[in-house]
Amino acid sequence: MSQQTKFLLNEDQMPKFWYNLQADLPKPLPAVLHPGTLQPIGPDDLAPLFPMALIMQEVSQEREIEIPEPVREVYRLWRPAPLFRAHRLEKILGTPAKIFYKYEGVSPAGSHKPNTAVPQAFFNKEAGVKRLVTETGAGQWGTSLAFAGSLYGMEVEVFQVRVSYDQKPYRRAVMETYGARCVASPSNETVYGRSVLAKTPDHPGSLGIAISEAVELAVQRDDTKYALGSVLNHVLLHQTIIGLEAMQQMEMADVWPDVVVGCTGGGSNFAGIAFPFIGHGLRGGAKPRIVAVEPAACPSLTRGKYAYDFGDTGKMTPLTKLHTLGSQFTPPGFHAGGLRYHGMAPMVSHVKELGLLEAVAYNQIECFEAGVMFARAEGIVPAPEANHAVKGAIEEALRCKREGKAETILFNLCGHGHFDMTAYQKYFSGGLTDEHYDEAELAMALAGLPSVSA
Amino acid sequence: MSQQTKFLLNEDQMPKFWYNLQADLPKPLPAVLHPGTLQPIGPDDLAPLFPMALIMQEVSQEREIEIPEPVREVYRLWRPAPLFRAHRLEKILGTPAKIFYKYEGVSPAGSHKPNTAVPQAFFNKEAGVKRLVTETGAGQWGTSLAFAGSLYGMEVEVFQVRVSYDQKPYRRAVMETYGARCVASPSNETVYGRSVLAKTPDHPGSLGIAISEAVELAVQRDDTKYALGSVLNHVLLHQTIIGLEAMQQMEMADVWPDVVVGCTGGGSNFAGIAFPFIGHGLRGGAKPRIVAVEPAACPSLTRGKYAYDFGDTGKMTPLTKLHTLGSQFTPPGFHAGGLRYHGMAPMVSHVKELGLLEAVAYNQIECFEAGVMFARAEGIVPAPEANHAVKGAIEEALRCKREGKAETILFNLCGHGHFDMTAYQKYFSGGLTDEHYDEAELAMALAGLPSVSA
Numbered sequence: 001m002s003q004q005t006k007f008l009l010n011e012d013q014m015p016k017f018w019y020n021l022q023a024d025l026p027k028p029l030p031a032v033l034h035p036g037t038l039q040p041i042g043p044d045d046l047a048p049l050f051p052m053a054l055i056m057q058e059v060s061q062e063r064e065i066e067i068p069e070p071v072r073e074v075y076r077l078w079r080p081a082p083l084f085r086a087h088r089l090e091k092i093l094g095t096p097a098k099i100f101y102k103y104e105g106v107s108p109a110g111s112h113k114p115n116t117a118v119p120q121a122f123f124n125k126e127a128g129v130k131r132l133v134t135e136t137g138a139g140q141w142g143t144s145l146a147f148a149g150s151l152y153g154m155e156v157e158v159f160q161v162r163v164s165y166d167q168k169p170y171r172r173a174v175m176e177t178y179g180a181r182c183v184a185s186p187s188n189e190t191v192y193g194r195s196v197l198a199k200t201p202d203h204p205g206s207l208g209i210a211i212s213e214a215v216e217l218a219v220q221r222d223d224t225k226y227a228l229g230s231v232l233n234h235v236l237l238h239q240t241i242i243g244l245e246a247m248q249q250m251e252m253a254d255v256w257p258d259v260v261v262g263c264t265g266g267g268s269n270f271a272g273i274a275f276p277f278i279g280h281g282l283r284g285g286a287k288p289r290i291v292a293v294e295p296a297a298c299p300s301l302t303r304g305k306y307a308y309d310f311g312d313t314g315k316m317t318p319l320t321k322l323h324t325l326g327s328q329f330t331p332p333g334f335h336a337g338g339l340r341y342h343g344m345a346p347m348v349s350h351v352k353e354l355g356l357l358e359a360v361a362y363n364q365i366e367c368f369e370a371g372v373m374f375a376r377a378e379g380i381v382p383a384p385e386a387n388h389a390v391k392g393a394i395e396e397a398l399r400c401k402r403e404g405k406a407e408t409i410l411f412n413l414c415g416h417g418h419f420d421m422t423a424y425q426k427y428f429s430g431g432l433t434d435e436h437y438d439e440a441e442l443a444m445a446l447a448g449l450p451s452v453s454a
Numbered sequence: 455m456s457q458q459t460k461f462l463l464n465e466d467q468m469p470k471f472w473y474n475l476q477a478d479l480p481k482p483l484p485a486v487l488h489p490g491t492l493q494p495i496g497p498d499d500l501a502p503l504f505p506m507a508l509i510m511q512e513v514s515q516e517r518e519i520e521i522p523e524p525v526r527e528v529y530r531l532w533r534p535a536p537l538f539r540a541h542r543l544e545k546i547l548g549t550p551a552k553i554f555y556k557y558e559g560v561s562p563a564g565s566h567k568p569n570t571a572v573p574q575a576f577f578n579k580e581a582g583v584k585r586l587v588t589e590t591g592a593g594q595w596g597t598s599l600a601f602a603g604s605l606y607g608m609e610v611e612v613f614q615v616r617v618s619y620d621q622k623p624y625r626r627a628v629m630e631t632y633g634a635r636c637v638a639s640p641s642n643e644t645v646y647g648r649s650v651l652a653k654t655p656d657h658p659g660s661l662g663i664a665i666s667e668a669v670e671l672a673v674q675r676d677d678t679k680y681a682l683g684s685v686l687n688h689v690l691l692h693q694t695i696i697g698l699e700a701m702q703q704m705e706m707a708d709v710w711p712d713v714v715v716g717c718t719g720g721g722s723n724f725a726g727i728a729f730p731f732i733g734h735g736l737r738g739g740a741k742p743r744i745v746a747v748e749p750a751a752c753p754s755l756t757r758g759k760y761a762y763d764f765g766d767t768g769k770m771t772p773l774t775k776l777h778t779l780g781s782q783f784t785p786p787g788f789h790a791g792g793l794r795y796h797g798m799a800p801m802v803s804h805v806k807e808l809g810l811l812e813a814v815a816y817n818q819i820e821c822f823e824a825g826v827m828f829a830r831a832e833g834i835v836p837a838p839e840a841n842h843a844v845k846g847a848i849e850e851a852l853r854c855k856r857e858g859k860a861e862t863i864l865f866n867l868c869g870h871g872h873f874d875m876t877a878y879q880k881y882f883s884g885g886l887t888d889e890h891y892d893e894a895e896l897a898m899a900l901a902g903l904p905s906v907s908a
Contacts, residue, residue: 170875421624
């Protein structure tokens with residue numbers, strides 16, 4: 001069985017609890033500040049945006065948080081997700097390393113995002129909320145919330161970043177198939193959207209702007225709450241089911257990773273695969289190296305500043321301490337739209353400050369090269385976001401080859417690329433270029449960070 | 455556990471044999487005739503097109519044909535495939551029926567097609583073949599053969615029906631990602647393609663034409679063989695893994711279907727789900743009703759003639775007895791491109807003549823309505839082809855409601871619609887219409903059937 005390729009869990013092995021890394025951190029997260037008073041906020045301050053159950057998860061210090069049975073019931077549509085050994089890729093690379101990947105593209109939305117969309121919709125439904133409003137970049141998150149909303153009979157409204165709305169028309173059709181309403185952002189439907197369009201009528205949009213629009217609408221309506229697909233503690237919490245399953249599957253494979261690799265935009269799929277392993281290490285277990293791979297065109301972890309900043313461009317969200325390129329920074333329109341966010345999750349940022357992860361950035365074309373190599377070797381076409389994790393894993397495998405080390409590498413293949421084939425078309429036709437941010441714009445955005453003494 | 459939704463098999467429960475319905479038929483299949491001599495052909499006549507292992511499967515009367523371990527190894531990337539109970543759909547329909555569906559969209563290509571692409575590539579590779587050439591309609595088959603070819607290191611060349619090539623550009627990008635070459639058919643690359651274009655420069659293409667082009671190229675080159683994604687006995691044989699798994703899963707669910715529903719184009723996914731149940735009935739087991747659902751715009755089973763005909767438009771293939779609209783008939787360009795073929799598999803046609811199945815035809819829009827209802831209820835967006843099976847199952851469930859019968863319905867959800875979202879976009883924007891064939895063209899095509907005394 002040394003040639004075993006797929007490692008599957010039974011349904012009764014699916015985790016019954018999410019793992020909360022906050023319980024094991026040597027130092028607590030910095031406080032979250034009110035955008036007006038700059039004072040630490042409490043749960044009630046978040047009540048206009050989220051139902052109390054999610055707010056309590058956001059601040060919880062409990063190690064294990066129960067996954068409600070109605071959420072597990074929906075999870076079972078695609079979970080437990082498979083873990084694969086990439087035998088063919090190893091062979092092509094000629095590496096002594098063992099490469100494993102957890103595959104989250106088996107969900108109906110094609111990515112890891114339903115892991116949090118489902119519980120978010122569930123806890124909102126339980127709280128009597130009728131409508132969810134959100135933003136989406138590439139569309140993975142909007143699709144997933146539309147999917148979850150349809151299963152719980154909730155209305156869903158999605159502000160999709162303009163550049164992705166134009167690049168990925170299929171995504172909108174999927175959201176509409178699930179019954180959601182989809183609007184290109186910046187839009188004329190919000191005060192903030194109109195203010196952006198007044199200044200820049202052809203603005204490509206950004207997650208930061210779309211968040212502002214969604215938040216603006218959510219606070220205006222009593223029956224409506226806001227949902228976020230990444231960044232927040234409770235979102236990362238829901239994704240830990242990825243790593244919790246992977247730990248059981250690595251045990252089945254009778255190995256333990258020396259390196260865990262994930263791609264990072266807002267940080268949720270990365271946290272999903274990495275946090276359970278980090279926590280295991282903090283509690284005295286083996287400590288794999290943890291590698292976060294981000295796009296060189298939007299390098300919050302490798303080039304951003306660790307500072308207090310807004311989560312959105314309109315400065316409506318609370319302030320959190322995070323690695324940020326500045327909430328006024330607009331990343332260039334590269335294809336991994338899900339990684340196109342000015343800030344990194346506060347939890348991921350904190351973990352980096354604690355020295356518990358390494359970050360690395362790669363350009364668009366080298367990531368597509370890695371993705372095509374992976375597709376031809378392993379048969380799965382990765383999403384452009386996931387190509388970053390593939391690239392990171394390949395680089396680790398090549399290092400092992402140079403060093404003659406038979407290490408075990410685990411990475412998270414967070415989604416398939418079926419909705420992103422225009423990007424691959426462009427890659428094959430030679431029309432794909434590496435995107436670069438403007439250094440002056442970045443400097444200005446960093447100079448404009450809010451001054452907070454904390 | 456009466457509310458159980460997903461029924462999963464362990465890997466060691468994955469069938470080790472395909473099921474060959476020919477072994478249990480009360481009457482053998484009519485002979486296959488040489489296109490020139492009109493005399494029955496033997497295995498050697500097919501040798502320019504296929505490797506001998508596949509030819510022997512084509513004519514085998516053995517009940518069980520072993521699945522080689524290297525094929526099972528690749529199958530394990532996504533198999534065994536899940537069976538679901540559609541609790542939410544039942545509730546929405548208010549039916550006393552239990553609805554189950556086998557889901558084949560979990561394969562990396564997103565449909566059932568890799569079930570045969572993988573063994574076809576394997577047996578060709580074993581026979582020393584370097585290159586496979588094939589045709590594809592919607593692109594599901596071309597994608598699947600490209601996928602299988604990449605895993606076995608074979609070149610793959612795909613003639614894609616022009617109308618699908620234009621409607622589904624993402625499919626081509628997927629084929630290219632797997633390393634295949636993709637050409638719109640009719641093309642200038644073959645004598646036959648050039649002859650079609652000379653008469654009709656803007657010809658939308660058809661599977662029949664694309665098959666002629668692929669066959670023409672395959673017989674010209676020594677290192678090249680032809681591969682077909684449906685219709686032939688060995689292709690249907692490989693798909694029986696669907697029904698064999700489903701039988702085990704229905705036992706897990708402690709029910710047995712009263713009705714089995716599949717959509718039919720060439721007949722392979724239909725045969726995959728249905729043949730094991732038909733064979734079980736022929737051997738004395740319970741006999742569910744078997745319902746084949748086809749598009750009203752290309753109704754070979756419900757409007758075609760049971761006669762000897764060519765498999766292709768260029769009259770290069772052997773003649774088989776089948777339900778056909780005539781090999782010169784060009785179906786209109788509806789979106790379920792995988793069902794757009796003038797003929798039905800000889801095995802499926804024979805089974806219908808034996809009274810072992812019922813056939814029904816539905817229009818495009820009502821099938822999309824069914825698909826959207828299914829997506830919102832069950833969370834999976836079906837391929838346009840699969841929408842026909844969904845429609846068929848919903849009609850059976852509504853009949854059960856009218857008749858107050860708590861029957862068990864099983865259907866095959868043969869693929870997801872992620873590559874077909876332009877069709878859904880059109881449906882939502884009101885731009886989708888029911889396509890109709892030209893009655894005069896059909897009459898002419900039927901009048902032009904080859905006259906064979908057999």
